[in-house]
Amino acid sequence: MKLDARKLDRRVAIERPVTKPGFLSAGSGTWEPVATVWASVEDALPSRAERLADGINVASRPARVRMRYRDDVTPAMRFVIGSRVMQIIAGPAELGRRDGLEFMVEDYSVAGNSA
Template identity: 50%
Template sequence: MAGKDQRAAFRPNKRVQLEQPEADKTFGGAGRGKWVSVTSGKIWAEVRDTLPSRGENLSEGLTIAKRPARIRIRYRPGLTARMRFIVDGRVLQIVAGPAEIGRRYLIEFMAEETTPAGNPA
């Protein structure tokens, strides 16, 4: 069982959706998979945006803006880095984790929203 200090460290502040990719199994469905929910609804999470530091980079001539966040949820078996989170309409791809905190008490992920930088018009 987790100690008091570990329980105090979890302060859920957002309801998030956890999704995983599902491949299209039809003959012509290559590359046309979809995202399906892992849970029956939204779950409580502690979402903390990380401080900005050089949040843009250049990839093949296209400037990409990244908005990273640390996400903690209660322990759930079977979660992988192939999944993603939907937080307040933002789509955050998991870039690191899952890291187990305590004895199956919490799981922490690093995730980021990636968008092309510049004028969207």
């Protein structure tokens, strides 16, 4: 499959985790920018993608992200598109002969009444 560059119509920021040194700071890291690239973002069709996580009803919002090939993007990174922060759940999958990459990502929101 070859990447269609005409469909790369969204600006996507790629961020990597930065851990703080020391045992007591475990889990308190931050994120730093790696790059901002043009990508194609396709939301998955709506479904009953809700589950119970530690007693909280959570709705996932999966999407497919395609971009030009890069060799520095790992599953530990995340994508930021506008106000959406999405973790990588599958990929990267190589499209063609290093034409592009495809990822499955998802962001979360608490299901139900937000009031």
